[in-house]
Amino acid sequence: MTNKNLEYDFKWCPGCGDFGVRRALEFATLERNKRLDLPMENNVVVAGxxxxxxxVHLLEGAQPYGxxxxxxxSLPIAMGVKMARPELNVVVVAGDGDFLSIGAEHIAPQATxxxxxxxxxxxxxxxxxxxxxxxPTTDLGEVTSSTPFGKPEDSLDPFELYMAIGVSFIASSISSQVRELAKLIGQAMDHPGFSIVxxxxxxxxxxxxxxxxxxxxKKGIEPLAYTLPESHDASDKESAYRVIRSPGVPLGVIYRDQRPTLQQRMQQIHGKATLRTPDQLLDVYDL
Ligand SMILES: Cc1ncc(C[n+]2csc(CCOP(=O)(O)OP(=O)(O)O)c2C)c(N)n1
Ligand code: SF4
Ligand SMILES: [Mg+2]
Structure with a gap:
């Protein structure tokens, strides 16, 4: 008997990087469930x-809400889920087009x-x-099906964007390093605040x-991706900027900032508000 989730086994092309990301998300979710003694139902995956x-669905076994x-x-939906059920672990999965093109306007509000x-x-x-x-992340001049003479726009640097708008946890990874990616997703899930892997x-x-x-x-091609050294201080903004402005694709946690979450700030506000009856609320209108 197979554990595989055949109903949702989407047919990605052979070798597609998304296979590795799904496996990593599965590892990270299972590890978190075990560590915190939580059922799979504590997790919600919101996809674009x-x-x-x-x-949106994992390959094997029990499934998160999808x-x-x-x-x-995906971000406005995730916010709705988190507002209604703050105890759930909400994970957004999105593509570069989904997140950084049509969805770009939603990143800064969640970061702030x-x-x-x-x-x-x-x-x-x-x-x-x-x-x-x-x-947005296609290189300038790249020939694609929509840019037969080369892409006329500069490519967007997602890390510059995330840093500028105040994302409080920023990590970078590659889909072929499944175990390392799972660890980063686990850290991002644990981070109190808005995190992006x-x-x-x-x-x-x-x-x-x-x-x-x-x-x-064999071809003499140097890898673009490199693991961030342990000496990298992710709490230091200057170091984070130095990393993202240097050549190559860093792998690891680039930046981490501890500050109150939306939920914590809302709790403080609720603490200040006094409960009023419908009559008291209507009184302000001097009807
Ligand atoms: C509102 C809306 N606009 C456009 C589309 C068409 N559409 C579907 S997926 C997609 C882009 C997918 O690119 P990306 O987000 O990078 O995901 P990938 O397939 O590369 O993983 C587009 C334009 C749509 N489904 N809905
Ligand atoms: S992202 Fe590319 S490789 Fe992966 S399933 Fe889509 S078309 Fe295929
Ligand atoms: Mg894409």
Whole structure:
């Protein structure tokens, strides 16, 4: 008998990076459930639309609550879930198009609120599901199905954006390092506040970046991805900026800031408010 969740076994292309991200999310969720003695029902995965959005269900065993929402609107949905059920672990899974293009306007509000939720962004530098159009992270000049003469826009640096808008936990990873990615997702879930794990998750069909990221000794290609040294102080903003402004793709926690979450601030406000009856509320209108 198989444990596999055949009903939701989405058919990604062979070698798609999203397989590794799903496995890592599964490991991180199971580890957290065990450590905190919580059932799988304590977890909610909110997904957008895209190949990445099909990560809303895990491969095996018990399933978290899954919300396969609307393209670009995973963060507002996540906020609604967290407001209604603050005790749940809310995880957003989104693509680079989903999160940084149509959904970009929703990132800063959650960063400034410090919503206690974790976003796992699968960056393949392309719109995979809709057949290879350019995305915000596609390089300038890249030929794609929507830019046959080369992309005319500069590529967006997601880490500059996350730092500038005050995301309180920022990590970077690659989908092929499943165990390390699982650890980072676990830390992001534990972080009290808004956390983003930005994952290089190559699209083998439209933008295969494995070789560039991991390197190829035989071809003399140096890897772009490198593990952040232990000496990196993620609590220091200057160090974080130095990392993201240096060449290469860092792997690890880039930045971490401890400040009150939206929920904690709301509790303080609730503590100040006095309960009033409907009559008292109507009295202010001098009817
Ligand atoms: C409101 C809306 N606009 C556009 C689309 C079409 N659409 C679906 S997925 C997608 C882009 C997917 O790219 P990305 O978010 O990077 O995910 P990937 O498939 O690469 O994982 C687009 C434009 C849609 N479904 N809904
Ligand atoms: S098109 Fe790209 S992102 Fe989509 S399943 Fe295939 S390899 Fe993965
Ligand atoms: Mg994409």
């Amino acid at each position: 639309i895209g190949c990445s959005g099909n990560l 919300f396969h929402g609307i393209h670009g609107r 609120r410090n919503l206690n939720a974790c976003a796992v962004v699968m960056d393949n530098g392309v719109y995979g599901l809709t057949k290879g159009q350019s995305s 930005h994952v290089q998750s190559p699209c083998t069909t439209y933008n295969d970046t494995y070789e560039v990221l991991k390197g190829n000794v």
